Amino acid sequence: MSAAASDSPSDFSRVRLQGISRHYGRRRALANVTLDCAAGVVTGLFGPNGAGKSTLLGVLSTFVRPSSGAISYGDRTAEQWGDALRSRIGVLGHDLFLYGDLTAFENLLFFARLYGLPNPGEVVARALDKARLTDRAHDRVGAFSRGLRQRLALERALIHSPQLVLLDEPFTGLDDASAALLIERLRQLATSGAIVVMATHDFDLADGVVDEAVCLSSGRLVPMPGAGPLRQRYRDALSRERA
Amino acid sequence: MSRSDRLVPILLAIAGAMFAAAPFVIDTAPDESTMGLVQRIFYFHFPSAMSMLISALICGVASAMFLFRRDPRADRVAVSAAELTVVFGIMTLVTGPLWGRKAWGVYWAWDARITSTFVMWMVFNAYLLLRRFGGAGSEVLAAAVGLFGMVLVPFIRWSVDLWRTLHPSTSVLPNLPVSMGIPLYFCWAAFTVLLVALLLIRMRLERQRAWLDDAYLSVED
Amino acid sequence: MGVLRAAWLIARKDFRIEVRSRELIYTAIFFAVACLLIFAFAFVYNGRAIDHAAAGIVWVSIVFAGTLALGRTFERERQGDTLRALLLSPVERPAIYLGKLMAMLVFLTGIVVVILPLSALLFDAPIFRTPGLLAAILATGILGFAAVGTLFSAMLVRASSRDVLLPIVLYPLTLPALIGGMQGTVALFSTEPDLALAQNWLAMLIFFDVVFVILALWTFAPAMRE
Numbered sequence: 259m260s261a262a263a264s265d266s267p268s269d270f271s272r273v274r275l276q277g278i279s280r281h282y283g284r285r286r287a288l289a290n291v292t293l294d295c296a297a298g299v300v301t302g303l304f305g306p307n308g309a310g311k312s313t314l315l316g317v318l319s320t321f322v323r324p325s326s327g328a329i330s331y332g333d334r335t336a337e338q339w340g341d342a343l344r345s346r347i348g349v350l351g352h353d354l355f356l357y358g359d360l361t362a363f364e365n366l367l368f369f370a371r372l373y374g375l376p377n378p379g380e381v382v383a384r385a386l387d388k389a390r391l392t393d394r395a396h397d398r399v400g401a402f403s404r405g406l407r408q409r410l411a412l413e414r415a416l417i418h419s420p421q422l423v424l425l426d427e428p429f430t431g432l433d434d435a436s437a438a439l440l441i442e443r444l445r446q447l448a449t450s451g452a453i454v455v456m457a458t459h460d461f462d463l464a465d466g467v468v469d470e471a472v473c474l475s476s477g478r479l480v481p482m483p484g485a486g487p488l489r490q491r492y493r494d495a496l497s498r499e500r501a
Numbered sequence: 502m503s504r505s506d507r508l509v510p511i512l513l514a515i516a517g518a519m520f521a522a523a524p525f526v527i528d529t530a531p532d533e534s535t536m537g538l539v540q541r542i543f544y545f546h547f548p549s550a551m552s553m554l555i556s557a558l559i560c561g562v563a564s565a566m567f568l569f570r571r572d573p574r575a576d577r578v579a580v581s582a583a584e585l586t587v588v589f590g591i592m593t594l595v596t597g598p599l600w601g602r603k604a605w606g607v608y609w610a611w612d613a614r615i616t617s618t619f620v621m622w623m624v625f626n627a628y629l630l631l632r633r634f635g636g637a638g639s640e641v642l643a644a645a646v647g648l649f650g651m652v653l654v655p656f657i658r659w660s661v662d663l664w665r666t667l668h669p670s671t672s673v674l675p676n677l678p679v680s681m682g683i684p685l686y687f688c689w690a691a692f693t694v695l696l697v698a699l700l701l702i703r704m705r706l707e708r709q710r711a712w713l714d715d716a717y718l719s720v721e722d
Numbered sequence: 723m724g725v726l727r728a729a730w731l732i733a734r735k736d737f738r739i740e741v742r743s744r745e746l747i748y749t750a751i752f753f754a755v756a757c758l759l760i761f762a763f764a765f766v767y768n769g770r771a772i773d774h775a776a777a778g779i780v781w782v783s784i785v786f787a788g789t790l791a792l793g794r795t796f797e798r799e800r801q802g803d804t805l806r807a808l809l810l811s812p813v814e815r816p817a818i819y820l821g822k823l824m825a826m827l828v829f830l831t832g833i834v835v836v837i838l839p840l841s842a843l844l845f846d847a848p849i850f851r852t853p854g855l856l857a858a859i860l861a862t863g864i865l866g867f868a869a870v871g872t873l874f875s876a877m878l879v880r881a882s883s884r885d886v887l888l889p890i891v892l893y894p895l896t897l898p899a900l901i902g903g904m905q906g907t908v909a910l911f912s913t914e915p916d917l918a919l920a921q922n923w924l925a926m927l928i929f930f931d932v933v934f935v936i937l938a939l940w941t942f943a944p945a946m947r948e
Contacts, residue, residue, distance in 0.1 A: 282637050284717045319810060322948045323571070345812035353803035359739040368735050372811045374723040398742075414807075568944050623894040630890055636882035638948060642891075645877060645945050649870065649895050652937060656898035656930055663922060664905055 269332040270346060270421045271297045273318065273453055278327035279477075280313055287313040288324070289477040295453050297421070300444055302468030303457040304482070304492050309474040311457040312352060315424045318455060319349045331422070345373055348420030350428055354411035358400030362391050362410050365399055366417060373418040385413040388443070404431030412440065416447070423447055425456040429463050441467045461489040475499050505701050512698035519691035527684045539603040542596050544684050548692035549592035550618060554654075555696060556586040557621060560628070561651020564644040573711060576640050579647050581703035583628045585696060590622035617654075617661040624650040725820065728813040732821025736795060737828065746794050746829060751836045754787035758840060766845075776847040777907035781863070783837050784830065785900060788867060789889055791829045795822065796875040805879050815943035819872060823935075826868045834860055852910050855920055859910070862927035863903025866934060867896045873938040877945050902927040 273295045280288040287310045295301050303311050316322030317329065320336050320343060329336065336343055349355070356365050366385050370378035386392045389409040399407060408431045416423065425444075429437055444467050448454055458464050464471075471482040473495050480499045482491040523544070533540035560582035566575035597615040598608035605612070628650065631643045740746050758779060765775035799805035799822075808818050838860075841847040849856060874891050878884040893900075906923030909916040 281714075281718055284714050286718055316948070321806060321810060341812050341814055343812075344810055347810070349807075349810055351803055351806065353801075353806075355804055355807035356802050357735070357739060357798070357804055358801060359742050359798070360735070364735075364738065368731065369807070369811070371731050372728065372808070372813055374812070568941060620894060620897050627891045627894050631881075631887060634883050635878075635887060636880075638880055641945060641947075642874075642877045642881060645873070645941055646891055646895065648941065649934075649937065652933065653895060653898065656926070656933075659926055660898040660901040660905075663926065664901060 269334070270453075271332060273332075273422055274330045275317070276328045276330075278314075278317055278324045278329065280310075280317060280322060280325050286477045288317065288474075291327070291474075291477075291479045293472065293479060295422075295455055297451045297453050298448050299469045300448050300454040300456060300467050302464050302471040302488065303455060303474065304459070304461075304464075304471060304488070305457075305474035310477045311474055312426055314474065315349070315426055315455065315457055318422070318424055319347055320344065345418060346420055347422045347424065348415040348418065350412055350415040350423075350425045352426045354407050355414060356399050356407060356411055358398065360399060361396045362386060362389075362399055362402070363395040365410065366414055369414055370417050375418060381417060385417055389413045390439075405433055405436060408432055409436060412443070416443075421452055423452050423454045425454070425458075427458055428456060429458060429460045437463050461487070461492065464488055506705055509698055509701050509705070512694055512701070516691055516695040516698055519687070519694065523684075523688055523691060526687045530681045530684045531678075533681075536603055539600065542600045544688045545692075546593060546596035546600055547685065548689040549589045549596065550614075551689060552692045552696045553586055553589035553593055553618070553621070555693075556582045556589060556700075557625060557651060557654065559700070560586055560625065560647045564647030564651070568641065568644040568648060576644065577704050577707035577711070578700075579644060580632065580640075581700050581707060583625050583643075583647060584703060585699055586625040587622065587629060588699075589692075589696070590618065590625065593618050594622060611665055613658075613661045613665050616665070617657045620657045620661070621650070621654060624653060723813060725814050725817040728817035729820035729824060732808065732818060733824035733828075736798075736822070736825035739798065740825075740829070746791055747832050749794070750787040750791045750829065750833055753790055754783040754833050754837050755840065757783035757786050758837065758844060762844065771845040774908045774912065776841050776845040777904055777911045779845060780837055780841045780847065780907065781900060781904045784833055784864070785867060785893075785896075787833050787837075788826075788830050788864075788871065789892060791833070792826065792868075792871045792875045792892075793885060793888055795826060795829070796879050799876075800879045805876065809946055815946060816939045819876065819939060819942040822876065823868055823872045823938075826872050827865065830864045830868055834864065847911055848915075852915060852917065852920075855917065855924070856907065856910050858924055859903060859906040859920065859927065862924060862931055863899050863906070865931045866899030866902070866927060867892075869931060869935045869938050870896045870899075873942060873945070876942070880948075899927060899930050902930065 275291055275293040278288055278291045279286070291314065303314065305311055313322060317324050331339060331343060331346075360368065363382060363386065366382040367378055370381050375381050386395050389412065391406065391410055394402070394406070399410065402410070408428070412428060415425070428440055432440060441463065444454055444456070448469070456464070456468070465488050468488065471488055471491060473480050473482055473492055475496060478499070480495045482488070482495045484491050484494070527541055527544050530541070532538060560579050563575045563579035563582060566572060567579055594615070597618070601610055601612065601615070602608050624646065628643050628646045631639050631646060635642055761775070761779040761782070765772050765779065771779075796805070799808070809815065838849055842849045871892050874895070875888060878888055881887060902923045906920045906927070909920040909923065
């Protein structure tokens, strides 16, 4: 699988969703969503609770199978990619994907090894440094505050330098300094050619980083055109949708 | 209305007629020497056990198909068959002890075959409980239970046989005198027709539920 | 990365968590001993366990404590949704199943190691008369139980009311393995051990294990997709 991961990155320049629907029984989580996310662009995903943001991220991460519609990663579908596709996707979930009984170092080391990274020890040391957790590397994650865990979880999601980065509410629990660092980090990711999709409620923080914004309203995708502040564009989009 | 739905009333009519005739057909059989009148339970016991086995098999195959291909039609077949497995299982488990009381003097002698029937009945009850209480996505879980349950059948038989054997051996069937064979096969046929009819009715219900779900969704769109 | 290496990584991670908290092994063993104690009041008359009771007591205690352990290991994967993190990693999905199964087998072995001497002490179980065959029966019985149990606990992580549903699914589906383990042990523990019968049970258990480990490896990936 590592051979596939070292393919030229050019075949992963965009992720395309076409007519994606997902329903759970009678509840429609996603309705006919078509979305195109390009490399180097941070896509912001907005919308009220239960609008389908997490489901959309789940579909993008290959975990949730759409009821209908097609997704392509670069020029291939998930089936054509196989297991190797997952090594190119990094997910920061709403639950943080960390083991509370392990230390920060052990958590990262476990996932670095699971992703088959060379020199996992070095990779982890660098990741801890980026999360500014080096001095707490050997403390149990269960004892961390939400903000610290959030920082660690971000580095866990990015440990294998994924080309598609999916973030669900990444600002939760972060103080101002950490949030600024996260924004900086997302900018770097985009500049280095990653595809970033981020679901968030925090318009003010997102203003500084989001290149393209869309919102979901009961499973339907609504574009948020314009260049003004995101909060205003979001209100306009929703009122247009309701009209 | 699909072709299979048009078949349902015909099948039900046939099954009804056969069950109405069954007492008279069974009456033609002679009394068995040691069991007497009670032996006639066998004419319903055996077919219901076979119907249960067939339903379990259908559920297992359909579950496997749903698990690997995620075709909702396979899931509808599986859930219908699982319910029938439980229903025919109840019939088998009620008629079995009635026979046992006369044959062995106790209702429940932990005889190998009735015990394995009981275990299988529990497996398919677990299937239904999962679907009922498992929440979203439980149909996948239940499909795994259906598949495992089907594969389990020979192991249940093997282990319970090794543990205990009292039951009239399988060789009874070919040795049955014609006078007893005719009513047995007649009842077996009646049960099979009933099984198919019930399965089709139950599948139609599931199909209509799915259609209703789709209708709700398209109204929303 | 090979399937076995990935499985070993996952199992080793479970050991590390367990070594740190020791929660599972303490609680499960205490629970197993509590089961032994309760069964004593059901099956001991005039200071002696009734015939064949010891084998049943040992197995029911193992299975009850094992169910508890299964629930707990997967509860750990549910907090923080780490099971999803494992599924999102590029390792082949069967490796995840295999890793969890390996960890589970070690935990169950830990329970057996405590329960068995206690049963010898309390119920006069002759555990050293046929040690090889007894170990084989216990190992294959536990593997059968864990093979099915690991798959269904993993699937139940997403389900509501999973605590109730686990035993409901697990006991009927693992029954042949439990019957085999219990009856094989009965054959070995009785005053005149029936080695031929025990070997018969062992054959059944081995066959059961092979079929259900393969079946679980095969169904794990499709079963875990949402």
